[in-house]
């Protein structure tokens with residue numbers, strides 16, 4: 515469903531070049547829940563951003579459902595993202611002037627879904643993550659964990675084939691983690707594929723497969739020094 | 742060192758009133774490391790913001806080192822905060838146009854410390870959290886965990902009597918957690934007091950005391966349903 519081939523990312527800041535990700539090969543299989551684990555600054559968000567078509571690779575290619583995403587224009591890429599991918603960002607990225615309900619409705623409205631249906635589906639998604647009673651609140655009126663749950667609802671609302679989550683449980687208490695992970699696992703059972711970047715060992719039991727990232731290198735085996 | 746007496750916080754949004762925190766009594770003792778645990782949306786950040794003089798209580802009082810903080814003007818409160826308190830916010834709150842080194846130097850420069858000394862102490866704090874090699878980078882050039890470590894360095898650099906941390910390890914891998922917590926524990930040993938809001942059970946072994954917050958109520962004992 516998603517694959518990177520020799521994909522790497524470097525940043526040029528002033529006269530230094532930072533390698534966020536070494537050229538890497540990996541893929542997400544259809545219907546699997548993949549965990550991506552690794553130390554802080556190792557390249558996890560970079561890998562997820564390449565898979566999510568949020569970043570262009572400096573080298574190599576990204577394929578989503580067989581389509582070579584790294585060759586598409588910005589507009590075509592945005593369309594592919596809207597149709598196929600749900601993304602939970604590490605810092606939530608909620609649109610501040612919009613309330614929780616409007617934030618969750620937005621991807622559907624961009625797809626051309628009518629207001630009434632978009633509102634109904636948004637309420638369903640907010641209900642799943644336990645945020646229905648706060649749907650009229652703005653992001654800054656919500657706690658960290660509440661904002662994270664709204665961000666998760668927004669990523670799920672379009673029923674995307676590929677769901678990419680960057681530390682989706684970092685601000686959540688154990689009970690919320692159970693609720694969210696059970697829901698995500700059900701979606702995978704219904705055919706979605708999912709990759710989750712995390713430091714949270716509470717998520718290991720839910721995973722079908724785990725890969726590790728360390729200093730920009732992706733591998734199937736846990737690095738020597740342990741995590 | 743810090744205490745709330747009958748302190749509560751409510752928000753009025755449209756025609757509904759949300760109680761973020763019921764009138765509560767609690768204190769942080771000198772030289773202790775206190776953990777504050779509770780479900781998402783229960784009022785942890787609100788309690789910490791009252792203790793950190795970032796929010797005024799709707800009722801009740803807050804005392805910092807014997808001074809009634811809830812009766813001070815905005816300016817006096819900002820001065821008290823600068824002199825006595827280091828705060829690690831849940832969303833880091835780094836100043837985006839400033840690089841990591843300048844972010845960490847800022848509290849010292851506001852205290853009137855000379856540029857040279859402020860730079861030296863900032864480099865020391867960045868070294869402790871393993872971020873010296875990235876000190877010239879802007880926040881958006883850093884990963885989530887790297888930004889969190891810069892935010893921790895900024896809270897420590899003025900050697901405050903009271904250090905308040907809101908989920909300081911949410912974006913950190915196990916190794917970084919060890920490094921950060923050992924450092925925080927050393928500071929407590931040297932006389933600082935600390936309160937840490939967290940869902941991260943990795944922090945329990947470092948704590949001297951744990952309090953629980955559930956639906957706006959602060960208590961010493963773990964609520965029935967467990968966390």
Ligand SMILES: Nc1ncnc2c1ncn2[C@@H]1O[C@H](COP(=O)(O)OP(=O)(O)OP(=O)(O)O)[C@@H](O)[C@H]1O
Pocket residue numbers: 654655656657658659660685686687752754759760761762779780781782783784785786787788831
């Ligand atoms: N500005 C505001 N306006 C309205 N309600 C607010 C505001 N700020 C916080 N709240 C509400 O107060 C309650 C407590 O929020 P708080 O941020 O203290 O929770 P928390 O325990 O830190 O949660 P988390 O673990 O998710 O960070 C929540 O229901 C939240 O939505």
Ligand SMILES: Nc1ncnc2c1ncn2[C@@H]1O[C@H](COP(=O)(O)OP(=O)(O)OP(=O)(O)O)[C@@H](O)[C@H]1O
Pocket residue numbers: 525527532533534535552553554555556557558559560561604881882883884885886887912913914
């Ligand atoms: N815009 C940028 N400019 C320069 N360097 C960057 C940029 N974005 C990321 N980096 C660097 O690339 C490396 C990988 O970052 P990435 O965000 O992928 O890490 P991560 O594994 O997600 O870490 P964390 O667990 O802390 O979130 C880091 O060293 C980071 O500082």
Ligand SMILES: [Mg+2]
Pocket residue numbers: 558559560604680884885886
């Ligand atoms: Mg990251």
Ligand SMILES: [Mg+2]
Pocket residue numbers: 657658659785786787831907
């Ligand atoms: Mg909070």
